[in-house]
Amino acid sequence: MSKPARLSGFPEWLPAERLVENHVIDIxxxxxxxxxxxxxxxxxxxxxxxxxxxxxxxxxxxxxxxLSAGEAESKNPLGLHFDLTVPLARFVTxxxxxxxxxxxxxxxxxxxxxxxxxDGRFREFIQADIDVIGDGxxxxxxxxxxxxxxxxxxxxxxxxxxxxxxxxxxxRRLIEGFARGAGLEDVPAVLRSLDKLDKIGPDRVHELxxxxxxxxxxxxxxxxxxxxxxxxxxxxxxxxRALGVSHPMLDEGLEQxxxxxxxxxxxxxxxxxxQLKIARGLDYYTGTVYETVLHGHEDLGSVASGGRxxxxxxxxxxTFPGVGFSLGxxxxxxxxxxxxxxxxxxxxxAAVLVAVTDEESxxxxxxxxxxxxxxxxxxxxxPDAAKxxxxxxxxxxxxxPFVWFPGTGLAGEVKDIRSGEQSGADAGSWxxxxxxxxxxxxxxxxxxxxxxx
Amino acid sequence: MSKPARLSGFPEWLPAERLVENHVIDIxxxxxxxxxxxxxxxxxxxxxxxxxxxxxxxxxxxxxxxLSAGEAESKNPLGLHFDLTVPLARFVTxxxxxxxxxxxxxxxxxxxxxxxxxDGRFREFIQADIDVIGDGxxxxxxxxxxxxxxxxxxxxxxxxxxxxxxxxxxxRRLIEGFARGAGLEDVPAVLRSLDKLDKIGPDRVHELxxxxxxxxxxxxxxxxxxxxxxxxxxxxxxxxRALGVSHPMLDEGLEQxxxxxxxxxxxxxxxxxxQLKIARGLDYYTGTVYETVLHGHEDLGSVASGGRxxxxxxxxxxTFPGVGFSLGxxxxxxxxxxxxxxxxxxxxxAAVLVAVTDEESxxxxxxxxxxxxxxxxxxxxxPDAAKxxxxxxxxxxxxxPFVWFPGTGLAGEVKDIRSGEQSGADAGSWxxxxxxxxxxxxxxxxxxxxxxx
Numbered sequence: 001m002s003k004p005a006r007l008s009g010f011p012e013w014l015p016a017e018r019l020v021e022n023h024v025i026d027i028x029x030x031x032x033x034x035x036x037x038x039x040x041x042x043x044x045x046x047x048x049x050x051x052x053x054x055x056x057x058x059x060x061x062x063x064x065x066x067l068s069a070g071e072a073e074s075k076n077p078l079g080l081h082f083d084l085t086v087p088l089a090r091f092v093t094x095x096x097x098x099x100x101x102x103x104x105x106x107x108x109x110x111x112x113x114x115x116x117x118x119d120g121r122f123r124e125f126i127q128a129d130i131d132v133i134g135d136g137x138x139x140x141x142x143x144x145x146x147x148x149x150x151x152x153x154x155x156x157x158x159x160x161x162x163x164x165x166x167x168x169x170x171x172r173r174l175i176e177g178f179a180r181g182a183g184l185e186d187v188p189a190v191l192r193s194l195d196k197l198d199k200i201g202p203d204r205v206h207e208l209x210x211x212x213x214x215x216x217x218x219x220x221x222x223x224x225x226x227x228x229x230x231x232x233x234x235x236x237x238x239x240x241r242a243l244g245v246s247h248p249m250l251d252e253g254l255e256q257x258x259x260x261x262x263x264x265x266x267x268x269x270x271x272x273x274x275q276l277k278i279a280r281g282l283d284y285y286t287g288t289v290y291e292t293v294l295h296g297h298e299d300l301g302s303v304a305s306g307g308r309x310x311x312x313x314x315x316x317x318x319t320f321p322g323v324g325f326s327l328g329x330x331x332x333x334x335x336x337x338x339x340x341x342x343x344x345x346x347x348x349x350a351a352v353l354v355a356v357t358d359e360e361s362x363x364x365x366x367x368x369x370x371x372x373x374x375x376x377x378x379x380x381x382x383p384d385a386a387k388x389x390x391x392x393x394x395x396x397x398x399x400x401p402f403v404w405f406p407g408t409g410l411a412g413e414v415k416d417i418r419s420g421e422q423s424g425a426d427a428g429s430w431x432x433x434x435x436x437x438x439x440x441x442x443x444x445x446x447x448x449x450x451x452x453x
Numbered sequence: 454m455s456k457p458a459r460l461s462g463f464p465e466w467l468p469a470e471r472l473v474e475n476h477v478i479d480i481x482x483x484x485x486x487x488x489x490x491x492x493x494x495x496x497x498x499x500x501x502x503x504x505x506x507x508x509x510x511x512x513x514x515x516x517x518x519x520l521s522a523g524e525a526e527s528k529n530p531l532g533l534h535f536d537l538t539v540p541l542a543r544f545v546t547x548x549x550x551x552x553x554x555x556x557x558x559x560x561x562x563x564x565x566x567x568x569x570x571x572d573g574r575f576r577e578f579i580q581a582d583i584d585v586i587g588d589g590x591x592x593x594x595x596x597x598x599x600x601x602x603x604x605x606x607x608x609x610x611x612x613x614x615x616x617x618x619x620x621x622x623x624x625r626r627l628i629e630g631f632a633r634g635a636g637l638e639d640v641p642a643v644l645r646s647l648d649k650l651d652k653i654g655p656d657r658v659h660e661l662x663x664x665x666x667x668x669x670x671x672x673x674x675x676x677x678x679x680x681x682x683x684x685x686x687x688x689x690x691x692x693x694r695a696l697g698v699s700h701p702m703l704d705e706g707l708e709q710x711x712x713x714x715x716x717x718x719x720x721x722x723x724x725x726x727x728q729l730k731i732a733r734g735l736d737y738y739t740g741t742v743y744e745t746v747l748h749g750h751e752d753l754g755s756v757a758s759g760g761r762x763x764x765x766x767x768x769x770x771x772t773f774p775g776v777g778f779s780l781g782x783x784x785x786x787x788x789x790x791x792x793x794x795x796x797x798x799x800x801x802x803a804a805v806l807v808a809v810t811d812e813e814s815x816x817x818x819x820x821x822x823x824x825x826x827x828x829x830x831x832x833x834x835x836p837d838a839a840k841x842x843x844x845x846x847x848x849x850x851x852x853x854p855f856v857w858f859p860g861t862g863l864a865g866e867v868k869d870i871r872s873g874e875q876s877g878a879d880a881g882s883w884x885x886x887x888x889x890x891x892x893x894x895x896x897x898x899x900x901x902x903x904x905x906x
Contacts, residue, residue, distance in 0.1 A: 006547065007496065007498070007500075007531075010496040010498065011496075012494070012495055012496055012544065013494065014548065014551060014552070015491035015492055015493055015558055016491070018491070018492045018493055018494055019491070019492060021494070022492055033802035033831055033891075034802070034826040034829070034830075034831045034832070035826065035831070035832075035833065036801055036802055036803035036831060036832065036833030037802065038468035038469070038471070038472065038800065038801045038802060039468055039471045039472060039475050040468055040471055041465070041466065041471055041474070042465055043460065043463040043464075043465055043577050044497065044533075044563060044565075044577060045460070045463065045577070047460075059519065059520060059521045060519075061519070061520070062517050062518070062519055063517070063518050063519065063520060064515050064516070064517055064533070065515070065516050065518070066512065066513075066514070066515055066516065066567045067512060067514070067516060068512040078460075080497075080517070091465065094459065095467065098467060099467070100800065100850055100851055102836050104801070104833070105468055110497060112497075114519045124496050124497060124498070139836055139837060141812075141815060142836075145834075263816075266816055267816065267819055267820075267823070347491065347553065348489055348491045348557070349486035349487070349489055349490065349491060350489035359594075362594060363716075363719055363720065366720055367720075370720070373487040373488065376487070377487075378486055378487045378488070378489060379487070379488075379489065380488065380489030380557070381598075383555050383592055383595075384592060397553055398553055438486075
């Protein structure tokens with residue numbers, strides 16, 4: 001086989017890093033399931049027509065075909081999903097008769113985008129999504145719920161050494177009402193301009209508003225003044241009112257956002273913050289929008305984003321409004337996993353390496369290993385009957401803490417290769433210390449076991 | 454959105470079915486990790502050149518492109534992997550300097566094949582693989598190990614109601630040596646013909662051997678006599694010898710297979726069976742080959758297959774021989790999940806629905822739910838303050854066993870909606886019975902909790 005060339009934008013973890021990723025996925029699953037979200041896994045491909053936005057196929061979409069495509073396939077070309085929201089909308093309309101609404105699901109899968117790869121941006125990456133979908137209507141309190149579930153997920157990751165996260169909220173109707181109240185009609189252009197604030201700064205956004213949103217100087221100043229407002233409580237309402245813009249849709253957006261911020265502050269003070277510059281690029285959002293920043297990693301951008309969408313899915317006149325979050329797992333872990341960050345306490349699951357004296361006695365080593373595994377202790381057997389020193393080195397290189405030397409039956413000797421301590425033990429009853437049973441995630445704060453219990 | 458059309462060959466589970474699939478995946482993960490296999494997750498795409506077999510791109514391969522592909526991409530076209538073995542070989546050569554050998558890994562991911570969809574055959578399906586890769590050499594005992602780990606995995610699934618599984622083994626060198634000893638030189642054609650035995654029967658395989666492998670009547674009879682041999686112990690050796698064919702490679706294959714069958718019988722009697730008709734289509738196998746049949750589901754074909762491959766991966770003169778298994782998770786579950794088979798005891802993770810008296814008191818309901826979740830009890834809060842009868846119906850439809858009626862603080866009443874029994878309880882201390890905590894897999898034999906512990 002020829003020399004391998006890495007594919008840019010398609011990162012892969014070494015097994016010791018994948019141990020950490022699996023552990024993080026397990027924590028997310030548990031958090032989502034504790035809140036009643038059911039698991040979903042959708043196919044990787046969708047008809048290209050479904051992946052199109054406003055009838056146009058985005059250049060970032062990966063198409064899927066076959067060298068010898070049949071007629072049916074040529075008529076219905078496929079692409080890889082670029083998020084988990086579009087597949088969800090399709091799944092809901094396809095299975096509406098078999099689902100119970102409101103439908104709460106989580107989904108942790110790879111998605112694909114043909115973007116230019118850069119720090120934290122990949123072409124294949126794992127997203128962890130939660131959404132609540134209603135049939136016809138969806139109560140507003142779910143907008144608080146999804147934000148707090150995501151906050152709980154980040155909280156559950158804190159013991160691994162994750163910094164605190166803040167969920168930033170805004171409301172599309174608030175921005176749209178404000179823009180209209182200020183006399184601006186091209187709302188998408190206003191949103192697009194404000195969305196660039198963090199990247200290009202207020203002066204250049206001011207220019208953009210003039211050039212692309214048809215704003216005059218006063219209107220651009222007003223938009224930038226709005227975008228500068230933020231508060232942990234509903235204090236933002238007064239600040240917006242002070243700008244002197246009024247519109248019924250603005251009132252509606254202010255009230256919605258105030259209710260969300262108050263409800264969140266009551267249940268989880270300090271978690272959610274109104275920040276009126278949050279715009280979100282995706283045009284299917286119709287109300288509340290969310291972003292999430294990790295303290296000290298603000299440059300990474302949002303690690304969990306989402307919003308309310310009222311018209312993503314429908315069957316004839318029947319609509320399925322929804323609200324949800326996408327947590328960028330790969331982006332998060334690209335920053336956190338590494339020699340200076342999170343890593344597994346060992347490279348393999350095994351807590352014990354069973355040594356082999358000679359190949360004739362391998363069955364005895366296998367029996368000892370099986371006895372340990374039967375009691376939930378991960379074990380592997382030495383690849384060969386090399387000198388014990390070499391077998392200990394095999395364990396040491398992988399971080400396996402214990403080496404077992406089989407004796408008669410299940411009796412043997414067990415050596416903690418870190419301390420060098422060795423003592424007699426029985427494979428039918430010996431237990432490693434609980435903290436050594438499974439690899440742990442280390443490198444951040446207190447370490448946590450990686451394996452399942 | 455237009456009316457959805459299902460894509461043939463891309464099955465998706467409803468959440469209650471995905472709960473079962475997740476539970477099965479957890480059992481496989483635990484089994485593999487208990488045996489020291491480390492997790493790996495590779496990207497979905499590979500360069501087409503790597504997916505080619507003998508320089509030819511199979512028609513079944515899905516290609517991946519972009520509408521606006523850059524020059525670099527056009528020069529290096531991509532495809533979706535059709536198995537997890539080719540990506541493993543590529544990963545090993547790419548990361549040889551960072552891995553410890555023998556390298557033991559498991560991998561549970563979707564793969565894609567543009568086959569004609571039929572019962573148990575899909576275009577996107579999940580495989581669960583284990584492999585051991587050596588650097589230069591790989592001891593033969595790993596051929597026994599991987600078979601017994603897969604046997605353990607099926608054994609671990611038995612309590613869910615899975616029938617027993619038998620692992621069928623053969624050896625490529627045995628067949629090749631036998632064919633050569635019988636005077637047949639086109640060994641691939643012999644393998645291809647024998648591989649069709651179960652599908653078309655001995656008479657038509659006889660014809661095939663004549664027409665395509667250049668066999669005369671005596672040679673074809675010999676091959677069919679070989680293919681009819683099977684035994685649970687090393688008795689097959691005598692039966693092959695009795696056919697009067699001899700060749701050094703046949704001796705070698707017979708000895709290898711006999712050692713494997715004996716070692717497996719010693720550790721796990723009745724699990725592994727020599728069956729000399731097993732050929733395996735994939736041409737990278739060089740020694741032992743495996744298939745697995747589920748008792749009573751023989752028509753489904755092999756649910757876990759694999760073998761030894763000595764030359765799949767190499768870096769210059771450095772080779773990485775391996776041995777492994779692919780368990781066809783989707784194929785297995787397509788047969789087992791369903792109204793008559795395995796299903797989750799409820800459709801959602803929540804054990805408790807917290808009722809809402811009126812929207813003003815929703816915060817009290819949220820507090821009760823949070824108190825339950827903090828102690829690991831999955832709970833959701835009622836979507837609205839409908840009449841309690843309607844809220845109980847909400848729980849009933851999803852199979853949620855308990856409804857919580859909040860009182861003052863964390864005090865409340867909890868109702869088991871199956872028995873109708875209701876009593877006072879505190880959300881800070883009440884526990885559901887252990888068997889109700891998480892959804893269980895039911896429908897087969899004794900039921901098992903689906904959630905993580």
